[in-house]
Amino acid sequence: MAAESSAHRADAPSSRPRPHTRRQPWILTYHSVTDPSDDPYGITVSPDRLDEQLSWLRSRRLTGVGVAELLRAGDAGRRGLVGLTFDDGYADFLGEALPVLREHGFRATVFVLPGRPGGVNEWDPLGPRKPLLSHDDVRRVAAAGMEVGSHGLYHRDLTALPDEELRRETARSRELIGELTGSLPEGFCYPYGILDRRVTEAARSAGYGYACALAPGPLLSRFALPRTHISQADRGVRLWAKDLRHGLRQVAAPGAGARVAAPVRTGGPR
Numbered sequence: 427m428a429a430e431s432s433a434h435r436a437d438a439p440s441s442r443p444r445p446h447t448r449r450q451p452w453i454l455t456y457h458s459v460t461d462p463s464d465d466p467y468g469i470t471v472s473p474d475r476l477d478e479q480l481s482w483l484r485s486r487r488l489t490g491v492g493v494a495e496l497l498r499a500g501d502a503g504r505r506g507l508v509g510l511t512f513d514d515g516y517a518d519f520l521g522e523a524l525p526v527l528r529e530h531g532f533r534a535t536v537f538v539l540p541g542r543p544g545g546v547n548e549w550d551p552l553g554p555r556k557p558l559l560s561h562d563d564v565r566r567v568a569a570a571g572m573e574v575g576s577h578g579l580y581h582r583d584l585t586a587l588p589d590e591e592l593r594r595e596t597a598r599s600r601e602l603i604g605e606l607t608g609s610l611p612e613g614f615c616y617p618y619g620i621l622d623r624r625v626t627e628a629a630r631s632a633g634y635g636y637a638c639a640l641a642p643g644p645l646l647s648r649f650a651l652p653r654t655h656i657s658q659a660d661r662g663v664r665l666w667a668k669d670l671r672h673g674l675r676q677v678a679a680p681g682a683g684a685r686v687a688a689p690v691r692t693g694g695p696r
């Protein structure tokens with residue numbers, strides 16, 4: 427967990443909706459939706475809390491959509507939209523998250539791991555082990571009208587991989603998802619939010635149209651989109667603070683042309 431989870435105690439600010447006019451899209455990051463009682467990485471929200479959070483977005487006159495849809499809307503059309511993303515492709519998406527999304531009329535992007543069909547989150551040493559979507563499940567997610575994107579094949583730190591393995595994680599995962607769903611995915615998401623310029627170039631040359639990070643710093647671009655980690659603790663005032671912080675980050679963010687020597691690993695948990 428990083429700075430995103432710092433608590434904000436204050437009296438509730440006005441709940442009066444205000445128009446969302448920021449240029450950078452606001453994209454929220456979820457992972458698993460189920461009972462969060464055993465959750466050392468802070469990646470799980472309960473279905474009830476997800477419902478509460480989506481209700482809050484609606485009270486702000488925001489509609490949740492997948493990232494490709496959000497980007498296609500352009501600066502003007504983006505007002506009133508918020509990107510919703512679910513990383514790692516947990517199997518609970520179908521049974522727990524999808525019904526809540528449907529209830530609100532929202533859509534989302536699910537970033538899956540086609541190298542681990544029906545597997546578990548072995549990359550999290552503390553567990554708990556959570557089942558991942560099978561290939562059939564990925565088809566169901568797409569058939570339900572959700573955007574399916576790639577999180578790579580196996581959930582590895584892409585900055586540590588030699589070129590050929592990096593190419594497989596980006597390009598081969600795209601082909602596999604295309605074979606499953608019938609359309610090549612537009613979106614990629616960097617495991618752990620770790621990226622550098624070589625990795626963003628690999629995502630671009632694999633044919634993706636955008637890629638999601640967490641806190642990309644100077645690499646901020648269409649291939650390193652910032653996102654806001656959402657946890658079980660996030661309710662009205664904390665969501666309001668995160669929304670506000672996202673708006674401020676846009677003001678402070680440098681352009682995409684800056685150089686960085688080291689990989690960026692400043693984001694949320696996974």
Ligand SMILES: [Zn+2]
Pocket residue numbers: 513514577581617618696
């Ligand atoms: Zn992940």
